Amino acid sequence: MKRVLMHPDLVQVGHLRAVLEGNGIACLVKNELLGGGAGDLPLNECWPEIWVLDERDETIARTLVEQFMYPGVQENLASWTCTECGEAIEGQFGECWQCAGSGGGVFEA
Numbered sequence: 001m002k003r004v005l006m007h008p009d010l011v012q013v014g015h016l017r018a019v020l021e022g023n024g025i026a027c028l029v030k031n032e033l034l035g036g037g038a039g040d041l042p043l044n045e046c047w048p049e050i051w052v053l054d055e056r057d058e059t060i061a062r063t064l065v066e067q068f069m070y071p072g073v074q075e076n077l078a079s080w081t082c083t084e085c086g087e088a089i090e091g092q093f094g095e096c097w098q099c100a101g102s103g104g105g106v107f108e109a
């Protein structure tokens with residue numbers, strides 16, 4: 001078995017387990033039950049963990065973990081600058097969050 005993720009948010013861990021299983025990777029979650037009795041341990045020793053059962057799945061599992069935890073990093077979309085307000089917008093956003101402009105067209109009042 002190989003551990004592919006340690007994360008304090010059990011909701012995220014649960015989602016990720018579903019993603020891995022959806023990709024045919026057998027995995028299990030350790031430390032699923034937080035709370036009582038954990039007080040004497042260093043915090044990160046009782047974070048939920050995801051382990052893949054088959055070590056051959058480790059590489060693809062880690063890729064899926066990264067894509068899940070850091071969406072956009074892998075996509076490598078170029079950022080753009082809004083022509084309306086000049087705000088720099090990250091590539092995954094199709095609209096300007098500042099003025100809701102599309103960045104490409106000219107908007108007239």
Ligand SMILES: [Zn+2]
Nearest residue numbers: 082085096099
């Ligand atoms: Zn704008």
